[in-house]
Amino acid sequence: MAVPVQNPSAQSVLITGGGRGIGRATAEFFQDAGARVGVIDRDVAGVRSGIDAVRADVTDDDEVAAAVAELAAALGGIDVLVNNVGVSFVGGIEQGTTQDWARLWDVNVVSHVRVTRAALPHLRRSSAPAIVNISSCTATSGLPDRVLYTATKGAVESMTRAMAVDLLAEGIRVNAVNPGTVATEFMEEIIDAADDPTALRAQFDGRQATGRMVAPAEVAAAVAYLASPHARSTVGSVLVVDGGLADLKLPVA
Numbered sequence: 406m407a408v409p410v411q412n413p414s415a416q417s418v419l420i421t422g423g424g425r426g427i428g429r430a431t432a433e434f435f436q437d438a439g440a441r442v443g444v445i446d447r448d449v450a451g452v453r454s455g456i457d458a459v460r461a462d463v464t465d466d467d468e469v470a471a472a473v474a475e476l477a478a479a480l481g482g483i484d485v486l487v488n489n490v491g492v493s494f495v496g497g498i499e500q501g502t503t504q505d506w507a508r509l510w511d512v513n514v515v516s517h518v519r520v521t522r523a524a525l526p527h528l529r530r531s532s533a534p535a536i537v538n539i540s541s542c543t544a545t546s547g548l549p550d551r552v553l554y555t556a557t558k559g560a561v562e563s564m565t566r567a568m569a570v571d572l573l574a575e576g577i578r579v580n581a582v583n584p585g586t587v588a589t590e591f592m593e594e595i596i597d598a599a600d601d602p603t604a605l606r607a608q609f610d611g612r613q614a615t616g617r618m619v620a621p622a623e624v625a626a627a628v629a630y631l632a633s634p635h636a637r638s639t640v641g642s643v644l645v646v647d648g649g650l651a652d653l654k655l656p657v658a
């Protein structure tokens with residue numbers, strides 16, 4: 406049977422955290438493919454022209470509800486939701502206050518719940534609805550000094566499978582992307598702040614067996630694939646885009 410040709414120009418795509426980094430790359434990837442794109446971010450200054458942007462904090466129920474409604478109207482519906490927002494926290498089990506745990510849980514996990522709930526009525530009206538959550542290699546690889554962040558990303562992957570099985574009956578496919586170390590502004594800020602930026606950049610590059618950080622556009626392409634009809638048999642899956650970080654032990658380059 407022939408696989409239907411993807412028609413991204415027919416997709417309306419909502420992306421959280423689309424103001425920079427992976428979210429912005431994903432928004433631009435979909436826009437370049439002809440989709441109608443809207444982003445929610447607390448800082449929308451970096452959003453490319455032609456992409457609808459609403460400034461909102463994903464930890465605020467009312468702001469999320471209003472932003473999703475505004476973008477659904479502007480885009481003519483929502484076919485694809487990309488739950489991308491996430492913030493990091495560096496530290497082991499003895500670092501991080503109870504408030505830090507609550508804050509990261511709210512931004513990295515509960516925001517996905519909040520935005521998904523607001524988007525579901527619109528996704529239900531789509532002929533090919535899909536949700537893609539952004540996880541992290543930390544969820545599966547046990548990287549040092551990332552206990553709090555890792556716990557939230559483990560939750561994102563578990564929640565992806567639970568959402569997938571619940572929503573499949575309505576034809577809504579839910580999957581996740583698990584990126585390795587991605588060369589975003591966020592990582593550049595960490596590198597710039599280090600005592601030895603050159604050494605830290607080499608460490609971040611060297612985590613991947615490919616010997617370099619993952620490009621944001623490579624994550625965007627994986628998101629677009631999971632949202633496309635080509636992936637219609639892919640449900641509750643986690644697509645790894647990590648340069649071999651998890652499974653390959655020797656650098657190949």
Ligand SMILES: NC(=O)c1ccc[n+]([C@@H]2O[C@H](COP(=O)([O-])OP(=O)(O)OC[C@H]3O[C@@H](n4cnc5c(N)ncnc54)[C@H](O)[C@@H]3O)[C@@H](O)[C@H]2O)c1
Nearest residue numbers: 422424425426427446447462463490491541586587589591
């Ligand atoms: N960069 C990496 O190496 C990497 C690796 C694996 C997974 N990830 C995940 O990818 C996602 C994006 O990461 P990134 O590196 O592009 O991050 P980033 O910090 O570059 O971008 C995150 C965006 O989210 C927005 N944002 C943050 N908190 C918000 C809030 N409360 N309300 C609204 N907007 C908010 C920011 O303004 C920013 O535009 C995150 O979920 C992150 O955990 C990143």
